[in-house]
Amino acid sequence: MYNQFQKELYLSEISNFNSQRSTQRIFNASESLENYYQKDICDFNKEELIDFFAQKTGTNDIASDKSLLKTYINWCISNGKTIFSINYIDRIHSYDIDKRTIFREKYLLNGNELDDMLNIVYEGIDSSEKTVAASKELIIRLCYLGLENEEIVQLKKEMVDYENHIIFSAIYPGLKYSANDKVLELCKYCSEQTEYILSKSNGQVCHEPLCDNDYVIRRRIGTVKNNIYNEPLRFGHVIHKIKEFCNEYEKKSGKKKTLTADKLRDSGLFHLIHSVNDKESFLYNDLTTKLLLKDPDLSPRNLRDKINRIKKSYEIWVRAFEYPEFQFQQNRHTLKKPDIFEEISQIYEKERDKATVTQEHYTRNQQIISRLKKEYGFRCQLCQKNNYFNIETLDGYYVEVHHIIPNSEGVDEEGSLDRPGNMIVVCPNHHRYLHWNKGGNYKLQKENDCLYLANDSDKLAIITDLHLSKYNNL
Numbered sequence: 001m002y003n004q005f006q007k008e009l010y011l012s013e014i015s016n017f018n019s020q021r022s023t024q025r026i027f028n029a030s031e032s033l034e035n036y037y038q039k040d041i042c043d044f045n046k047e048e049l050i051d052f053f054a055q056k057t058g059t060n061d062i063a064s065d066k067s068l069l070k071t072y073i074n075w076c077i078s079n080g081k082t083i084f085s086i087n088y089i090d091r092i093h094s095y096d097i098d099k100r101t102i103f104r105e106k107y108l109l110n111g112n113e114l115d116d117m118l119n120i121v122y123e124g125i126d127s128s129e130k131t132v133a134a135s136k137e138l139i140i141r142l143c144y145l146g147l148e149n150e151e152i153v154q155l156k157k158e159m160v161d162y163e164n165h166i167i168f169s170a171i172y173p174g175l176k177y178s179a180n181d182k183v184l185e186l187c188k189y190c191s192e193q194t195e196y197i198l199s200k201s202n203g204q205v206c207h208e209p210l211c212d213n214d215y216v217i218r219r220r221i222g223t224v225k226n227n228i229y230n231e232p233l234r235f236g237h238v239i240h241k242i243k244e245f246c247n248e249y250e251k252k253s254g255k256k257k258t259l260t261a262d263k264l265r266d267s268g269l270f271h272l273i274h275s276v277n278d279k280e281s282f283l284y285n286d287l288t289t290k291l292l293l294k295d296p297d298l299s300p301r302n303l304r305d306k307i308n309r310i311k312k313s314y315e316i317w318v319r320a321f322e323y324p325e326f327q328f329q330q331n332r333h334t335l336k337k338p339d340i341f342e343e344i345s346q347i348y349e350k351e352r353d354k355a356t357v358t359q360e361h362y363t364r365n366q367q368i369i370s371r372l373k374k375e376y377g378f379r380c381q382l383c384q385k386n387n388y389f390n391i392e393t394l395d396g397y398y399v400e401v402h403h404i405i406p407n408s409e410g411v412d413e414e415g416s417l418d419r420p421g422n423m424i425v426v427c428p429n430h431h432r433y434l435h436w437n438k439g440g441n442y443k444l445q446k447e448n449d450c451l452y453l454a455n456d457s458d459k460l461a462i463i464t465d466l467h468l469s470k471y472n473n474l
Helices: 004-012 017-037 046-054 062-078 094-106 111-122 127-145 149-153 181-192 236-253 261-275 279-294 300-321 325-331 340-349 366-375 428-436
Strands: 166-168 176-178 195-199 205-209 400-403 423-426 443-447 450-454 459-461
Touching (some): 004 017, 017 062, 046 300, 094 300, 111 127, 111 236, 111 261, 127 149, 127 181, 127 261, 261 279, 261 300, 279 300, 366 400, 366 423, 400 428
Antiparallel strands (some): 166 176, 400 423, 450 459
């Protein structure tokens, strides 16, 4: 038990045996999270407490658990055993907990969880049922890849690029999906099947030919109406098969999973977002491109709203799945967070290196600098809105002056570099940016009556110019 002495002290003060036993159960249930966060549950913030309640604590009575834990945290606050002075239990609503639980029921953690579910449902099937199972599994896996229902039923054999592991959209030109080996294997199997084989409950095996057309997943000839054999399945077929799969999974495993086609697609997307390092770039570049391929008429505002909804759902998904119970049981000792304070202490205790630095420093003409700052009203010449930097000084607002050709170079053909024509008034942000100059030092340029600071890789427009053009004859 984490922080055992403190918890035993608290338990010893509980006179009611049932309350003591229930509190002990909560302490046992919280141990995994406490080991992960390296702190007692009384020091958990709101989100961490929701993580705890979203897990199984040994009872379905969340209200009772909240009450017991609230009493413990209040005891810790009154005895100075927690870093907080408020009890976050009061700020947790059942909706917050339910939302996490619902997400775990309606979404998948990753492809491995999907594989486990498929193995449970289709484990031990004989060869006579393989054709049925293969098409069902392919539908589910294609949903997880992100294909819409219409894209799945209209997927043709020619749209599967086995060599490059790509599936092309049947509806949206230019849109393609990356496919793993298992999906490609199922596509190949379903494409080559000529008959539908199914074992009936009476022991008989039913053989029925499949339509000979270009679709990967095809109709049985017996279901065709008006002798139209080249039609795809209806997209409702996808919905039905996923529901059938969830029912079969619950029947075989005893666990409930209410997946839908949309939730499968979202699960795959959330896991993809979670796996990339630069999530913002993925959302606003890769995902935006895909959304615009699906709907080119999507307005910027609607596109932004859609991305924001995805981000919000992803954040809930992360909170729901980031610390699932099975992870704590299996990886309890590997999930320990590094102690940042310990690392800092080790760095601090090391003997610091010493060095003597000699610098040559060219003086700056403070009169010119002060005059330029006042001339521009203490505003940056590069900021688009030409706003003040939000710090006031005795003279006005805080602003700096940058030497376009570095003052450290001393002189050029025109003489001292500490002259008005080589100075520009900038905010500290732009000043630091100009010194960063990955493309080399900036130079003044004039194009179409506009003045710029430019180097080999960058170009900054000078919004306000009261002196540079004059002093540089531009």
